[in-house]
Amino acid sequence: MTQQLLALLDTAKWTFSTRRVDRAVIAGMDHxxxxxxxxxxxxxxxxxxxxxxxxxxxxxxxxNIFPGxxxxxxxxxxYAPDQFEGLAEIDPAxxxxxxxxxxxxxMVARNARxxxxxxxxxxxxxxxxxxxxxxxxxxxxxxxxQADAIPVIMVLGTAxxxxxxxxxxxxxxxxxxxxxxxxxLKGTGTGAFGDYNEYADTGAHWVADFTDAGMVTxxxxxxxxxxxxxxxxxxxxxxxxxDIAVMEIADGLFQRETGALVADPWMRERLSGxxxxxxxxxxxxxxxxxxxxxxxxxxxxxxxxSCSPMAMAEAVAATGVPVLRKSDLADPAEANxxxxxxxxxxxxxA
Amino acid sequence: MPRPFTETTxxxxxxxxxxxxxxxxxxxxxxxxxxxxxxxxxxISRNASELVDLLRADAARSGRIIVVPHFSARRxxxxxxxxxSARPDQALLALLSQLAVTMPAFAxxxxxxxxxxxxxxAHRFAMLYPQRVGRLNLAAAGWYCLPDTSMAHPxxxxxxxxxxxxxxxxxxxxxxxxxxxxxVQLYVGSDDTLxxxxxxxxxxxxxxxxxxxxxxxxxxxxxxxRAALTRGILPDVALTLLPGVTHDVARxxxxxxxxxxxxxxxxxxxxxxxx
Numbered sequence: 001m002t003q004q005l006l007a008l009l010d011t012a013k014w015t016f017s018t019r020r021v022d023r024a025v026i027a028g029m030d031h032x033x034x035x036x037x038x039x040x041x042x043x044x045x046x047x048x049x050x051x052x053x054x055x056x057x058x059x060x061x062x063x064n065i066f067p068g069x070x071x072x073x074x075x076x077x078x079y080a081p082d083q084f085e086g087l088a089e090i091d092p093a094x095x096x097x098x099x100x101x102x103x104x105x106x107m108v109a110r111n112a113r114x115x116x117x118x119x120x121x122x123x124x125x126x127x128x129x130x131x132x133x134x135x136x137x138x139x140x141x142x143x144x145x146q147a148d149a150i151p152v153i154m155v156l157g158t159a160x161x162x163x164x165x166x167x168x169x170x171x172x173x174x175x176x177x178x179x180x181x182x183x184x185l186k187g188t189g190t191g192a193f194g195d196y197n198e199y200a201d202t203g204a205h206w207v208a209d210f211t212d213a214g215m216v217t218x219x220x221x222x223x224x225x226x227x228x229x230x231x232x233x234x235x236x237x238x239x240x241x242x243d244i245a246v247m248e249i250a251d252g253l254f255q256r257e258t259g260a261l262v263a264d265p266w267m268r269e270r271l272s273g274x275x276x277x278x279x280x281x282x283x284x285x286x287x288x289x290x291x292x293x294x295x296x297x298x299x300x301x302x303x304x305x306s307c308s309p310m311a312m313a314e315a316v317a318a319t320g321v322p323v324l325r326k327s328d329l330a331d332p333a334e335a336n337x338x339x340x341x342x343x344x345x346x347x348x349x350a
Numbered sequence: 351m352p353r354p355f356t357e358t359t360x361x362x363x364x365x366x367x368x369x370x371x372x373x374x375x376x377x378x379x380x381x382x383x384x385x386x387x388x389x390x391x392x393x394i395s396r397n398a399s400e401l402v403d404l405l406r407a408d409a410a411r412s413g414r415i416i417v418v419p420h421f422s423a424r425r426x427x428x429x430x431x432x433x434x435s436a437r438p439d440q441a442l443l444a445l446l447s448q449l450a451v452t453m454p455a456f457a458x459x460x461x462x463x464x465x466x467x468x469x470x471x472a473h474r475f476a477m478l479y480p481q482r483v484g485r486l487n488l489a490a491a492g493w494y495c496l497p498d499t500s501m502a503h504p505x506x507x508x509x510x511x512x513x514x515x516x517x518x519x520x521x522x523x524x525x526x527x528x529x530x531x532x533x534v535q536l537y538v539g540s541d542d543t544l545x546x547x548x549x550x551x552x553x554x555x556x557x558x559x560x561x562x563x564x565x566x567x568x569x570x571x572x573x574x575x576r577a578a579l580t581r582g583i584l585p586d587v588a589l590t591l592l593p594g595v596t597h598d599v600a601r602x603x604x605x606x607x608x609x610x611x612x613x614x615x616x617x618x619x620x621x622x623x624x625x
Contacts, residue, residue, distance in 0.1 A: 177440070177443055177444075177447075178443065178479060178482075179443060179446065179447065179457065179479070179481075179482055322520070328517075332439070332440060332443055332479075333432060333439060333478045333479075333521045334521060336478060336479055336481075336521075336525065337520070337521050337524035337525060340480075340481070340524060340525050340528055341524060344527075
């Protein structure tokens, strides 16, 4: 590696999505951005501040960014109806910061209520000593065959910001208070430390997300790879000694990968419990109906819906599924009933 | 790591939880038998220190670590059952978690013993968290949460219009199969027949659970067996009358060997006089 590149990498801001990277494998960089694929590491320079004014560092804190800053992040796609849709493509003339956790690509759609993406100037694609692109997949946790050994409560929802992350964290907290070693996992989405840190704050025994399975984002990844990532995380949760896992699946039931997962028999066979987060009673009824069409029924509804007693009553009347507030999920008595049901389901399946 | 003891000692602990802080005394026998720790829950007299004195010799004899929490009247006016206004279950969980940091035995199932109001808390805790309980010893409970829907919660698992009744009934019912698999030993004094102010007396309760603690223990025994058998579970539950004992935990321990019963290895000391 040249002294100049070494200096650049030393002073660059390494984003959350690169946290598993062994920097010792980086020996140089190329400029073949047309060949960049999802997960490839890119060194880029901040060109113009837009929507994202900060990036999330490996250390777990946000960092303000300024034009001229050097950043290491991964080429990736983005699915975020509240922000951007983007593809894993790098334009040498300028690329878009699609997510502050460290996802660079080409924005193809933007929510009307937010600013244009922060623009980054690609400096180089990081390479190893053999000249090959350094990709996040190289640093993924190894596949683990113990996935079937651990009960998993899946958390699904209607959309971004429907309350899935809060539900996942609060249920993990309740389970930990009830005495379980809990794995809090984010199965799909785009790498960011917000959810990860929220899970970790609950005292969960093991916390991980799809970036630990080698993906900066699961958007536009083949279903087989997404499922392999979920199995990988569950297997490692079991290997870490966890009694039970709570796994958030990002975005809504109509999102490409989430929809494919929900329709896949794997999901029905694998889940031991199901929580559905939504914003109102109509969304609850719709979600429950869609899940029913795939042979699944939530054990509980939660999310923004649970802030309104009237919406809760309507949802219960429409679906027959109990609605739990976040304080209910964090209650060890409530969480324990989830765990006992989930453990029994896993034992029956075995 | 806990330090080695040359004699039975007692240490004081406090555990904070969302429900409040719970103090407890822990009796550490000089020789540990490896039996599960025993949590001893006082009744409405809140005589935790007296219980420590009463249990200390049997802790030493059995080699069991015994934990005696103290639910003070000021902080815990209601401690007999988890409800919206009091969560003694959360306090007990926090105490177990804290003790498990240095003594892994507390992370696994522990045995529970409760007298009077302590027996009420003990069986309700076990109904909510059966995986945390090894053996359940219930002495002279004033009344019970029946493991069926014949009465509305908190007397049973039925629902009524009371706030939260449905929620608590659901939580208890969810864990019921695991609870019904627990070994449960009921005790009551043969002379514990007084219907005084400390015994809840309501027509419905008298009619469905009985008029005295003996009647109510017998009812619970029958309902537990029936609930278990209905689910295809072979119940491990028995009722022992303590001869000549009134509603007095000190006499039950000193005169009828109650502490010996609850601390002994159940696989080695089958009880006589079981109903």
